[in-house]
Amino acid sequence: MDVSQLFDLHGQVALVTGGGRGIGKTIAQAYGEAGAKLVITGRRYEWLTPTAEELRGRGVECLDVVADVTKPDDVARATQAALDAYGQIDILVNNAGQTWGQSTEEMPFDRWRQVIEVNLNGMFLMSQHVGRTMLARGAGRIINIASVAGLAAGDAEGAHTIAYNTSKAGVIHFTRTLAMEWGRRGILVNAIAPGWFPTRMASATIDAYRPRFEARTALGRLGELDELRGIAIFLASPASSYITGQVIVVDGGMSL
Ligand code: NDP
Numbered sequence: 001m002d003v004s005q006l007f008d009l010h011g012q013v014a015l016v017t018g019g020g021r022g023i024g025k026t027i028a029q030a031y032g033e034a035g036a037k038l039v040i041t042g043r044r045y046e047w048l049t050p051t052a053e054e055l056r057g058r059g060v061e062c063l064d065v066v067a068d069v070t071k072p073d074d075v076a077r078a079t080q081a082a083l084d085a086y087g088q089i090d091i092l093v094n095n096a097g098q099t100w101g102q103s104t105e106e107m108p109f110d111r112w113r114q115v116i117e118v119n120l121n122g123m124f125l126m127s128q129h130v131g132r133t134m135l136a137r138g139a140g141r142i143i144n145i146a147s148v149a150g151l152a153a154g155d156a157e158g159a160h161t162i163a164y165n166t167s168k169a170g171v172i173h174f175t176r177t178l179a180m181e182w183g184r185r186g187i188l189v190n191a192i193a194p195g196w197f198p199t200r201m202a203s204a205t206i207d208a209y210r211p212r213f214e215a216r217t218a219l220g221r222l223g224e225l226d227e228l229r230g231i232a233i234f235l236a237s238p239a240s241s242y243i244t245g246q247v248i249v250v251d252g253g254m255s256l
Contacts (some may be wrong), residue, residue, distance in 0.1 A: 006239040010035030013086040014236065015078070017069050017126055018096035020047030022199035023145060023228060027093055030229035031236065032060030036091065039082040041067045061086075069096045069122030079129040088137060091236045092130045094123040094171075095145045099164040099201055112163040119167035120174070127178060131187065138186040142178065143235050146171040146191040146247060148255045159205050168193075172247050179245030188244040190235045195251025197223045218253025 014031045018024040019040025028040050032055050040055075042048045045066055052064035065081045067074035082089050098118045100111040127142055134140025149161065150168025172191055179189040196206055196213050206213065206222060214220055231248050234240050249255055 001238055007233050007237045008035055009091075009233070009237060012036045012090040012236070013039070013082065013088055014091035014093065015039040015041070015082050015089050015126075015130060016093040016095055017041050017122070019093075020044070020049075020051045020064070022201065023194065023197060023225065024093070024095040025051050026225040026228055027095065027232040028062070029055065030232055031091070032058065032062065034233050034237070036236075037061040037086050039063045039065060039078070039085070039089075041065045041069070041078050042096065043068050069094075069126055070117045072125055075122075075125045075129045079133065082130075083133065089130050089133055090139070091141045091143065092126060092134075093143045093145070093232070093236075094126055096122055097145060097201070099161055101159045101161050101205065103160045104162045107160075107163065115163035116167050116170075119164070120170045123171060123174065127174075127189075131178075131182065134187050135182065135185050140187045141236050142187060142189040143232065144171050144175050144189070144191040146175070146193040148193050148195050148249060148251050151193060151247075151249070151255055159209070175247065176245045183244055188235075188240070190240070190244060191247045192228065192231055192235070193247050193249045193251070193255075194228060195223055195249075195254040197225055197228065199225070213254065216254055217251070218256055221252060223250065223252060 014036045016024050016028045019028040020042040028038050048064040052062045055062040063085050065078045067078035100115050147168040149165040150172045175189050175191040
């Protein structure tokens with residue numbers, strides 16, 4: 001393969017959960033620019049539809065499907081919508097996620113359950129439904145959005161996100177286990193573990209703790225969303241054909 005084709009996604013179909021805003025939107029835009037056709041999902045039209053319209057306005061084929069990753073019927077419908085529109089799904093990005101910040105002794109069980117439900121159960125459902133179609137074709141890429149919070153506990157005065165941290169550690173081990181299970185059947189499964197990036201989910205925490213986060217980051221600053229594009233394209237493209245089960249940390253050296 002010519003080196004110029006290593007990062008090319010023309011002819012590929014990518015489904016990005018939570019693709020309407022934040023990190024998911026950034027990844028969807030990058031894939032669109034690299035030539036992929038897109039399906040973006042989320043629970044609410046208000047985020048999805050403007051993003052899909054924006055992408056279509058730039059000449060990218062993009063379908064927006066309202067679907068909750070925690071609902072099996074929604075997951076099946078989103079998968080089928082992608083197949084109906086494009087005939088195949090080559091790349092699945094399990095990006096949809098939620099968090100909750102409260103001390104463990106005070107955290108309502110429903111909040112714990114909701115975070116686990118979206119971040120882990122949703123990822124399982126999407127991987128299972130889309131994965132079946134990939135297995136049938138003997139090819140596919142699954143990219144899970146983990147977090148540095150899945151690698152380390154943070155510090156004692158941190159954001160108190162035990163459900164989130166636990167779920168993201170689960171995302172990492174899910175990635176390794178699924179990579180082993182499906183590797184010989186043509187599916188590569190990897191994870192991206194971002195540090196702090198300014199999104200709806202993270203902004204309040206960043207506002208509260210920015211100096212502390214910057215102080216413990218080797219590069220001395222937080223990330224820009226665009227700095228996630230390269231790794232997302234790399235893990236979806238021919239350039240990473242011999243990489244599976246890995247967690248790529250994109251945190252400016254915060255976890256060092
Ligand atoms: P946002 O809150 O901006 O985006 C979250 C996305 O997930 C939204 O599009 C949301 O859409 C969607 N979503 C939430 N729940 C569901 C659900 N049940 N079903 C389908 N979609 C859902 O946050 P980020 O962009 O920051 O988060 C994206 C991912 O990146 C998450 O997995 C997060 O944990 C991870 N991450 C973020 C970091 C950061 O610093 N920002 C750092 C490390 C990891 P809707 O509300 O319409 O459903």
